[in-house]
Amino acid sequence: MTAYKDLSREELLELKSGLEAQFEEVKAKGLKLDMSRGKPSAEQLNLSMEMMDVLHSGVNLVCEDGVDCRNYGGLDGIAEAKQLLADMMEVPKDNVIIFGNSSLNVMYDTVARSMTHGVLGSTPWCKLDKVKFLCPVPGYDRHFAITEHFGIEMINIPMTPTGPDMDLVEKYVSEDPAVKGIWCVPKYSNPQGITYSDETVYRFANLKPAAEDFRIYWDNAYCVHHLYEDKQDYLIEILSECKKAGNPDMVYKFSSTSKISFPGSGIAALAASEANLNEIREMMKVQTIGHDKVNQLRHVRFFKDVHGIVEHMKKHADIMRPKFEAVLDVLERELGGLEIGSWIKPLGGYFISFDALDGCAKAIVAKAKEAGLVMTGAGATFPYGKDPHDSNIRIAPSYPTPEELAVAADIFVLSVKLVSIDKILESK
Amino acid sequence: MTAYKDLSREELLELKSGLEAQFEEVKAKGLKLDMSRGKPSAEQLNLSMEMMDVLHSGVNLVCEDGVDCRNYGGLDGIAEAKQLLADMMEVPKDNVIIFGNSSLNVMYDTVARSMTHGVLGSTPWCKLDKVKFLCPVPGYDRHFAITEHFGIEMINIPMTPTGPDMDLVEKYVSEDPAVKGIWCVPKYSNPQGITYSDETVYRFANLKPAAEDFRIYWDNAYCVHHLYEDKQDYLIEILSECKKAGNPDMVYKFSSTSKISFPGSGIAALAASEANLNEIREMMKVQTIGHDKVNQLRHVRFFKDVHGIVEHMKKHADIMRPKFEAVLDVLERELGGLEIGSWIKPLGGYFISFDALDGCAKAIVAKAKEAGLVMTGAGATFPYGKDPHDSNIRIAPSYPTPEELAVAADIFVLSVKLVSIDKILESK
Numbered sequence: 040m041t042a043y044k045d046l047s048r049e050e051l052l053e054l055k056s057g058l059e060a061q062f063e064e065v066k067a068k069g070l071k072l073d074m075s076r077g078k079p080s081a082e083q084l085n086l087s088m089e090m091m092d093v094l095h096s097g098v099n100l101v102c103e104d105g106v107d108c109r110n111y112g113g114l115d116g117i118a119e120a121k122q123l124l125a126d127m128m129e130v131p132k133d134n135v136i137i138f139g140n141s142s143l144n145v146m147y148d149t150v151a152r153s154m155t156h157g158v159l160g161s162t163p164w165c166k167l168d169k170v171k172f173l174c175p176v177p178g179y180d181r182h183f184a185i186t187e188h189f190g191i192e193m194i195n196i197p198m199t200p201t202g203p204d205m206d207l208v209e210k211y212v213s214e215d216p217a218v219k220g221i222w223c224v225p226k227y228s229n230p231q232g233i234t235y236s237d238e239t240v241y242r243f244a245n246l247k248p249a250a251e252d253f254r255i256y257w258d259n260a261y262c263v264h265h266l267y268e269d270k271q272d273y274l275i276e277i278l279s280e281c282k283k284a285g286n287p288d289m290v291y292k293f294s295s296t297s298k299i300s301f302p303g304s305g306i307a308a309l310a311a312s313e314a315n316l317n318e319i320r321e322m323m324k325v326q327t328i329g330h331d332k333v334n335q336l337r338h339v340r341f342f343k344d345v346h347g348i349v350e351h352m353k354k355h356a357d358i359m360r361p362k363f364e365a366v367l368d369v370l371e372r373e374l375g376g377l378e379i380g381s382w383i384k385p386l387g388g389y390f391i392s393f394d395a396l397d398g399c400a401k402a403i404v405a406k407a408k409e410a411g412l413v414m415t416g417a418g419a420t421f422p423y424g425k426d427p428h429d430s431n432i433r434i435a436p437s438y439p440t441p442e443e444l445a446v447a448a449d450i451f452v453l454s455v456k457l458v459s460i461d462k463i464l465e466s467k
Numbered sequence: 468m469t470a471y472k473d474l475s476r477e478e479l480l481e482l483k484s485g486l487e488a489q490f491e492e493v494k495a496k497g498l499k500l501d502m503s504r505g506k507p508s509a510e511q512l513n514l515s516m517e518m519m520d521v522l523h524s525g526v527n528l529v530c531e532d533g534v535d536c537r538n539y540g541g542l543d544g545i546a547e548a549k550q551l552l553a554d555m556m557e558v559p560k561d562n563v564i565i566f567g568n569s570s571l572n573v574m575y576d577t578v579a580r581s582m583t584h585g586v587l588g589s590t591p592w593c594k595l596d597k598v599k600f601l602c603p604v605p606g607y608d609r610h611f612a613i614t615e616h617f618g619i620e621m622i623n624i625p626m627t628p629t630g631p632d633m634d635l636v637e638k639y640v641s642e643d644p645a646v647k648g649i650w651c652v653p654k655y656s657n658p659q660g661i662t663y664s665d666e667t668v669y670r671f672a673n674l675k676p677a678a679e680d681f682r683i684y685w686d687n688a689y690c691v692h693h694l695y696e697d698k699q700d701y702l703i704e705i706l707s708e709c710k711k712a713g714n715p716d717m718v719y720k721f722s723s724t725s726k727i728s729f730p731g732s733g734i735a736a737l738a739a740s741e742a743n744l745n746e747i748r749e750m751m752k753v754q755t756i757g758h759d760k761v762n763q764l765r766h767v768r769f770f771k772d773v774h775g776i777v778e779h780m781k782k783h784a785d786i787m788r789p790k791f792e793a794v795l796d797v798l799e800r801e802l803g804g805l806e807i808g809s810w811i812k813p814l815g816g817y818f819i820s821f822d823a824l825d826g827c828a829k830a831i832v833a834k835a836k837e838a839g840l841v842m843t844g845a846g847a848t849f850p851y852g853k854d855p856h857d858s859n860i861r862i863a864p865s866y867p868t869p870e871e872l873a874v875a876a877d878i879f880v881l882s883v884k885l886v887s888i889d890k891i892l893e894s895k
Contacts, residue, residue, distance in 0.1 A: 076539070078538055081535065084535065084537040088524040091522050091523045092523050094519050095523070096520050100519075108732075109512040109515075109729045109730075109732065110506055110730055111504070111506050111725075111730040113731070140759045141755045141756060141757075143756060147753065147754040148754075151579055154583050155579065155582050155593060156616075163593070165583060165594075181753075181756075185754075188753040189583060297539075303537070303540070303756065303757050303759060304759045304760065304761040304762065324612075325609075325613055325616040326576075327569045327571055327572040328571060328730070329731050330567075331567070332731055333731070334759070334762070
């Protein structure tokens with residue numbers, strides 16, 4: 040394949056005319072396709088339907104330590120749910136609190152509490168002139184939405200193949216006391232599918248923050264979301280590394296079963312040091328009498344233990360793997376060697392991240408939409424929705440059927456080619 | 468019966484000696500009884516066990532408008548859950564948002580949002596020097612805990628048989644722009660079981676607040692929690708009254724199914740004007756992708772409609788009524804005419820409120836504890852836990868068995884008598 044940039048103006052124009060004909064043909068089909076949302080497919084949801092059967096009117100809803108899960112109480116979760124999620128999160132059970140159905144809500148509440156009450160005795164952030172968060176980019180738009188909502192200034196930190204640029208992270212965290220946090224998706228990151236290297240995790244654990252209330256917001260959303268049995272990323276456990284490094288309170292670790300059982304009807308958890316958890320429990324006492332223990336029990340009775348989760352995730356992988364491969368195959372076959380885009384082949388998670396030529400992402404997403412394909416809005420993976428290079432596009436292959444995906448990927452590469460040709464022609 | 472205050476010192480001492488003997492006898496039994504918590508009994512929870520059967524692996528979990536309840540989405544609740552709770556709350560469906568398992572959490576979040584973001588464009592409360600809430604007393608300790616947590620100054624408003632002292636409410640609300648809210652349990656109030664009169668509701672709806680961001684926090688927790696079929700309190704609907712009065716945005720109305728289905732595994736709702744709900748939805752978008760729709764569907768499929776709830780509540784009433792009557796009978800029989808305490812016979816709700824002689828509540832609760840009976844801490848029904856008269860005691864008859872209740876009520880009246888005699892002797 041010849042790179043587009045090495046083609047002459049005439050060759051590009053001829054190519055464009057052929058591609059436009061193809062595009063019009065697809066457009067005429069009036070398709071409606073969606074690769075925008077990291078939603079499990081109905082087939083994946085069916086995997087957990089038997090969870091609806093484990094609790095019924097003939098079953099005792101009293102949990103291990105004698106608590107009737109149907110009644111008030113149990114502020115921080117039932118013992119067996121703590122054990123299940125602790126094992127999944129690779130932390131001791133006593134370092135876990137179980138929450139409601141949404142880890143995003145737990146993260147929101149964690150920032151909200153810091154705004155109004157501070158962190159372990161420090162000044163509430165709403166009383167400070169300036170609060171800043173570091174945001175590895177591209178990243179998860181809903182993280183950025185939380186910090187933007189609270190008026191927290193966000194600073195872009197470029198991602199590398201081993202995680203965020205740690206030189207920059209260390210510099211900001213150690214020099215600026217207004218830097219209070221960093222958003223991380225350390226395993227199969229959203230959207231690139233990158234897993235932080237051992238060195239990256241060590242450097243995180245050994246940060247020397249200028250702010251005593253600096254925290255790492257470690258959103259391990261995809262901890263068991265592998266695509267392959269034989270090829271898996273491994274992530275070092277951050278809580279224990281922080282403890283070893285003398286920074287036991289520096290990290291909040293979030294997870295949930297949203298993409299394991301049912302999104303919206305799963306259970307969420309936070310893992311942190313005893314001091315952090317005690318503070319959170321004190322504030323939770325005011326906020327609620329407790330989360331849904333019946334649903335906690337339902338999850339435990341269905342999965343039984345972490346091995347049950349691992350086995351369950353293999354079934355998810357069997358559904359997800361061909362979808363990822365379908366998209367990646369089209370990208371490789373259609374764009375390989377053209378030098379108009381790059382992507383990473385992830386081993387897990389929910390996304391494929393595509394980097395187009397600078398200044399092309401918005402136009403590609405708009406072009407795809409013309410042909411009935413909805414992509415995640417260009418820029419969404421950056422704070423304030425602003426991709427400084429207008430280059431990154433998040434591809435979410437989980438929700439469509441494999442047949443839809445094949446068509447969607449074709450529309451996508453056609454859009455990439457057409458927009459890239461226009462871009463290159465501008466400078467010819 | 469002769470009132471204790473009319474007895475001579477000698478008569479009181481003789482009486483005391485007999486009561487002390489009785490008390491020692493009960494104490495020797497080493498009982499463990501609890502009338503402290505407004506928790507449904509296991510028998511009540513059993514009423515909802517069939518709710519565990521309505522959803523199973525053979526059932527379609529797609530709701531009316533085609534949304535798959537198992538997946539992400541549906542920020543403000545599924546249509547049929549809105550309809551169910553709207554009918555229960557006597558408001559139009561479009562004025563309702565469905566939340567997670569805890570209306571307390573919804574109230575907390577409502578205050579928290581006002582702290583960090585203000586209300587419909589007004590200054591965030593965390594930027595103000597002083598924020599005040601009116602607190603009808605005695606009231607619900609968890610309401611007061613929320614406002615205390617956020618550093619909001621609480622002002623006691625005495626309850627009357629028709630609701631809060633509205634002269635005082637009108638004065639504070641119209642004169643002081645720092646007054647941003649009032650906590651109300653308008654029906655079968657916690658702890659007195661008082662239902663606000665028509666005039667009280669009209670006066671609420673016609674308040675002329677000095678603060679544009681003043682809101683009535685209308686916690687209608689016991690809207691369908693009657694004890695009798697033939698004797699029921701009726702409460703005027705506040706949202707429509709506020710609208711009629713030209714104050715459509717002045718009220719947030721909260722409710723939940725916590726004491727209808729399962730506490731901790733029910734569904735909560737907020738009803739308010741369109742402007743208020745739109746603002747809340749905007750902020751919710753940042754906080755969560757949505758609440759547990761499967762549990763919403765479970766509730767709808769079990770109750771079917773509001774008539775299903777009404778029928779279900781009759782079964783609760785059949786369990787609760789004898790418990791209330793058992794306690795009230797003992798109070799009447801043992802304390803009637805003694806002038807050492809007063810109480811209201813409620814027609815619904817979860818509590819009986821007892822007013823002892825001034826300065827006796829703490830001592831009575833302590834005395835009861837000596838004999839193994841745990842009561843709600845004296846003072847808990849007041850902001851900051853401070854009952855200025857040290858007089859109010861909340862009795863929660865729902866959780867113990869009828870047999871336990873009979874013994875518990877006996878211990879309680881013995882404690883009241885002994886402490887009251889000591890009090891009266893002080894001034895003889």
